Amino acid sequence: MGSKLLWRKCIFFIMIICMVNCSPPEDPIKCSLKNYNCTITNAYGAFPDRSICRAAKVVYPTTEEELILAVANATMANTKMKVATRTSHSIPKLVCPEGDNGLLISTKYLNRTLDVNVSSMTMTVESGMTLRQLINDAAKAKLALPYAPYWWGLTIGGMMGTGAHGSSLWGLGSQVHDYVIRLRIVTPATAEEGYAKVRTLEIGNPELDAAKVSLGVLGVISQVTLKLQPLFKRSVTYVTKNDSNFENDAISFGRQHEYADFTWYPSQKQVVYRIDDRVATNTSGNGLLDYPGFRSTVSLVLSSLRIAEETEESLSDADGKCTNGKFTTAILKTMAYGLTNDGILFTGYPVVGYQNRLQASGTCLDSLEDLTITACPWDHRVKSLFFHQTTFSISLSQVKNFIEDVQKLVALEPKSMCGLDLYSGILMRYVTASTAYLGKQEDALDFDITYYRSKNPMSPRLYEDILEEIEQIAMFKYGALPHWGKNRNVAFDGVINKYKSATEFLKVKNKYDPTGLFSSSWTDQILGLNGEVVIVDKEGCALEGLCICSQDSHCAPEKNYFCRPGKVYEKSRVCTKVDTNKANIFLGSRYEICSKSILSLVLIIWYF
Ligand SMILES: Cc1cc2nc3c(=O)[nH]c(=O)nc-3n(C[C@H](O)[C@H](O)[C@H](O)COP(=O)(O)OP(=O)(O)OC[C@H]3O[C@@H](n4cnc5c(N)ncnc54)[C@H](O)[C@@H]3O)c2cc1C
Ligand SMILES: *[C@@H]1O[C@H](CO)[C@@H](O)[C@H](O)[C@H]1NC(C)=O
Ligand SMILES: *[C@@H]1O[C@H](CO)[C@@H](O)[C@H](O)[C@H]1NC(C)=O
Ligand SMILES: *[C@@H]1O[C@H](CO)[C@@H](O)[C@H](O)[C@H]1NC(C)=O
Numbered sequence: 001m002g003s004k005l006l007w008r009k010c011i012f013f014i015m016i017i018c019m020v021n022c023s024p025p026e027d028p029i030k031c032s033l034k035n036y037n038c039t040i041t042n043a044y045g046a047f048p049d050r051s052i053c054r055a056a057k058v059v060y061p062t063t064e065e066e067l068i069l070a071v072a073n074a075t076m077a078n079t080k081m082k083v084a085t086r087t088s089h090s091i092p093k094l095v096c097p098e099g100d101n102g103l104l105i106s107t108k109y110l111n112r113t114l115d116v117n118v119s120s121m122t123m124t125v126e127s128g129m130t131l132r133q134l135i136n137d138a139a140k141a142k143l144a145l146p147y148a149p150y151w152w153g154l155t156i157g158g159m160m161g162t163g164a165h166g167s168s169l170w171g172l173g174s175q176v177h178d179y180v181i182r183l184r185i186v187t188p189a190t191a192e193e194g195y196a197k198v199r200t201l202e203i204g205n206p207e208l209d210a211a212k213v214s215l216g217v218l219g220v221i222s223q224v225t226l227k228l229q230p231l232f233k234r235s236v237t238y239v240t241k242n243d244s245n246f247e248n249d250a251i252s253f254g255r256q257h258e259y260a261d262f263t264w265y266p267s268q269k270q271v272v273y274r275i276d277d278r279v280a281t282n283t284s285g286n287g288l289l290d291y292p293g294f295r296s297t298v299s300l301v302l303s304s305l306r307i308a309e310e311t312e313e314s315l316s317d318a319d320g321k322c323t324n325g326k327f328t329t330a331i332l333k334t335m336a337y338g339l340t341n342d343g344i345l346f347t348g349y350p351v352v353g354y355q356n357r358l359q360a361s362g363t364c365l366d367s368l369e370d371l372t373i374t375a376c377p378w379d380h381r382v383k384s385l386f387f388h389q390t391t392f393s394i395s396l397s398q399v400k401n402f403i404e405d406v407q408k409l410v411a412l413e414p415k416s417m418c419g420l421d422l423y424s425g426i427l428m429r430y431v432t433a434s435t436a437y438l439g440k441q442e443d444a445l446d447f448d449i450t451y452y453r454s455k456n457p458m459s460p461r462l463y464e465d466i467l468e469e470i471e472q473i474a475m476f477k478y479g480a481l482p483h484w485g486k487n488r489n490v491a492f493d494g495v496i497n498k499y500k501s502a503t504e505f506l507k508v509k510n511k512y513d514p515t516g517l518f519s520s521s522w523t524d525q526i527l528g529l530n531g532e533v534v535i536v537d538k539e540g541c542a543l544e545g546l547c548i549c550s551q552d553s554h555c556a557p558e559k560n561y562f563c564r565p566g567k568v569y570e571k572s573r574v575c576t577k578v579d580t581n582k583a584n585i586f587l588g589s590r591y592e593i594c595s596k597s598i599l600s601l602v603l604i605i606w607y608f
């Protein structure tokens, strides 16, 4: 008992050391001349097609007046524009202005709270404010945003741009934009109107349903007013079960618990159920979430994890991935997924605490400037985790079938999903039908799948075919809606046809920005204005999700990956490894022993 406490103290001490030496995420915009001749990327340093986006200029308005001037100036000159954030967390190329001569309007300095009205429980903020600031400022007034994403480092404008969400079927559901009751948006305008104007959209105005999830193509959201609730407490318990009744629980669990979610490890046939509900504010407890995957991580640990994964990939060492995956899962469980009962120690479930301390986290945002020591786990300035994300929501009426299809794939290839366990499994969260034209169409379960991406776009992944098949089963067999801020390009193939009010959205777009100054070929493609998402036809395109393979050259035939029908969904076309020899097996098992011990050490350091 005593030694356990000592151990915990030691861990805490190590965490403190880490906290003062971490590097904050970098600004995604880089200019060779001050604010001119710029490039923009996302937080991962790579768009789906790995292109570099350019802009002639960036402006950093600090007030709405400056924002109006910037939009007016660009409209007058007929310049293409895009809104960029300090965080740039979206994977698809939403932030790229068309061509090389566009303008980036950054919301970096539009990050103030303008008004908190306790009696009406509303809060008005500028659009560049991060989720973390929003949560903190609301809590100061004893208010809370009832549902939100789990990561602090997103801006309110960005969350609305892509429909970001947490998990709930209760209330208005888990998407942040459904709590917006008013916003101000700056759009292009005619010469008589001074080339730019501010539109105020209140709840009840159908144009708000367009602006609530806008992909950034309507103009620049300047201010947002959210409807909040009195600060409340929650009680969280994680329970691990096998996945034999999971396909049924997936439908009912969200009705039973307000903040229900699941983490599924398909190859381990295990699911972590999050039992999470509101409790009376006088329930004792001051729990805190500091999710390990969003903590500052020692750079050496990050590079070791990446090297281990690259080695497993190059040796086709599925067993190594399974071992390390189980280990990662066990450690996460031991450390209660980052929960503590009092901000320091985890002593047992349930963890009870205030909403502002449990809904989201992201301590890797705090940090000083020394990258050689620590960084966020995906920081591309150091050798770190590099991955694809396939994230989509499947209507509750189809979830059971989808889960069974994934289980069939596991039965055929038991080790094929071990790689997901290294990225904390498949996170599954509830979302509800929204009035937003580009929001969720039905109550659904959102599946968040994160998996290895090679630094070399021509290099196939271990069990490439299985995840490609899951992606196609979701998008095409079950008509899943891709998360606008995540995914590989193929997920957006024909996407606009899945939205029943798409034409309403396009009418508003046409009214606000008739010449498409805020649009690009990519946004035109996903909105169905420029044919559909361009499916490129080049060597290896399926490996990066830029196409669905239709011939072998879209895969990697020289590495024995050929275009084949899927194993469960015969209409799918995936890059499948056709085994010609098993030479790697011996090497693989010897390597495994070594990697197991090194990785255990590395993971222990990482998580504690
Ligand atoms: C570690 C991590 C955790 C995540 N967790 C979650 C999660 O829990 N739930 C979830 O749903 N998603 C999550 N995401 C994805 C994330 O929600 C989206 O990528 C999000 O939209 C990014 O927000 P951003 O502020 O970085 O905006 P960006 O990616 O910079 O912008 C997104 C879009 O919004 C537009 N935009 C931004 N600001 C404005 C504005 N003021 N006016 C008009 N348009 C604007 C941009 O032009 C762009 O089109 C996560 C991402 C990461 C990296
Ligand atoms: C603009 O940047 C590119 C590289 O990003 C560089 O090659 C070019 O010389 C720069 N142009 C000017 C005018 O600085
Ligand atoms: C507007 O354009 C003029 C001339 O191109 C430029 O000098 C000025 O800085 C611009 N203002 C803003 C706010 O972008
Ligand atoms: C707003 O953002 C700027 C730049 O990132 C930062 O220096 C400032 O502290 C932020 N303001 C608030 C209120 O957080």
Ligand SMILES: *[C@@H]1O[C@H](CO)[C@@H](O)[C@H](O)[C@H]1NC(C)=O
Pocket: 117, 118, 119, 120
């Ligand atoms: C707060 O909101 C209420 C109800 O909308 C309104 O009557 C009141 O004037 C507002 N208070 C402030 C300080 O704006």
Ligand SMILES: *[C@@H]1O[C@H](CO)[C@@H](O)[C@H](O)[C@H]1NC(C)=O
Pocket: 241, 242, 243, 244
């Ligand atoms: C799964 O768990 C249930 C009880 O929760 C048990 O009855 C069942 O046998 C388990 N199935 C497997 C395959 O372990």
Ligand SMILES: *[C@@H]1O[C@H](CO)[C@@H](O)[C@H](O)[C@H]1NC(C)=O
Pocket: 280, 282, 283
């Ligand atoms: C909490 O408050 C309620 C009344 O609001 C009361 O009935 C209950 O006994 C209180 N519980 C505790 C643990 O104090």
